[in-house]
Amino acid sequence: MKIYNLMEELVENKVNKLYDDLKAANTVWLTCDCENCRLDTMAFVLNRIPPKYIISSRGITHTAADTNLTQIKADIDTLAIEGIRLVSSSKRPTHNVKSAPEALYISGSKPFFFFPTFTGTVMDGLTFEPISDSKITLLRDGKPADMIDHTWLNPTQTFKSTKGTYSFCVKPEEAKEEKQDGHFQFTVQIEAEGYEPTSYAFSIPVTSEILRQNRGLSLYSLKLQDLFMFPIGTENPME
Numbered sequence: 675m676k677i678y679n680l681m682e683e684l685v686e687n688k689v690n691k692l693y694d695d696l697k698a699a700n701t702v703w704l705t706c707d708c709e710n711c712r713l714d715t716m717a718f719v720l721n722r723i724p725p726k727y728i729i730s731s732r733g734i735t736h737t738a739a740d741t742n743l744t745q746i747k748a749d750i751d752t753l754a755i756e757g758i759r760l761v762s763s764s765k766r767p768t769h770n771v772k773s774a775p776e777a778l779y780i781s782g783s784k785p786f787f788f789f790p791t792f793t794g795t796v797m798d799g800l801t802f803e804p805i806s807d808s809k810i811t812l813l814r815d816g817k818p819a820d821m822i823d824h825t826w827l828n829p830t831q832t833f834k835s836t837k838g839t840y841s842f843c844v845k846p847e848e849a850k851e852e853k854q855d856g857h858f859q860f861t862v863q864i865e866a867e868g869y870e871p872t873s874y875a876f877s878i879p880v881t882s883e884i885l886r887q888n889r890g891l892s893l894y895s896l897k898l899q900d901l902f903m904f905p906i907g908t909e910n911p912m913e
């Protein structure tokens with residue numbers, strides 16, 4: 675009998691599938707998909723979800739009926755894509771990748787407005803199924819917002835394996851002083867083939883801070899409300 679964390683297998687399968695999908699789609703920000711990068715991503719995800727232990731001799735089969743896994747699977751999808759982006763962008767001696775972006779924000783001790791990572795989901799408003807292959811643009815003052823580094827895309831897209839989830843990491847903005855309160859407005863624009871385009875405006879308050887050497891960039895994420903798209907020619911019951 676052995677104790678076994680059920681999440682390990684779920685995460686391993688999901689991360690490998692995502693890497694394979696992203697590679698097959700020639701995703702530009704995917705800098706590497708070697709075994710080490712995959713393992714780093716799996717650790718990133720496993721460190722952020724609660725473990726679920728089972729006794730191995732009782733088998734994995736009955737866990738398939740565990741309906742409580744639906745939410746955790748959605749979380750794994752979101753975290754896995756975040757982890758892949760992070761691993762793709764991080765500085766590694768064996769990988770020929772540009773230095774991590776936080777160095778820029780630590781040097782000079784200047785205050786910046788650091789934005790959370792925005793995440794959201796695009797769904798069909800009639801079936802509530804996630805929409806893959808939608809194009810999502812994050813606008814700021816009518817223009818696509820700058821991303822923190824070249825590994826983030828704007829516009830970005832949704833993938834089948836991420837169940838309609840997308841994320842953005844906006845470039846920090848220089849502030850005049852520390853602890854300055856700012857209010858920032860963004861608009862998410864979504865297009866998908868066969869659907870009426872839609873958009874969603876939101877604003878967030880951010881307090882400027884000086885990134886200390888010992889802290890590193892925070893990766894907290896802000897979950898935006900689910901966005902629904904309606905097939906062209908159907909009535910939108912929400913309007």
Ligand SMILES: [Zn+2]
Nearest residue numbers: 706707708711
């Ligand atoms: Zn690698």
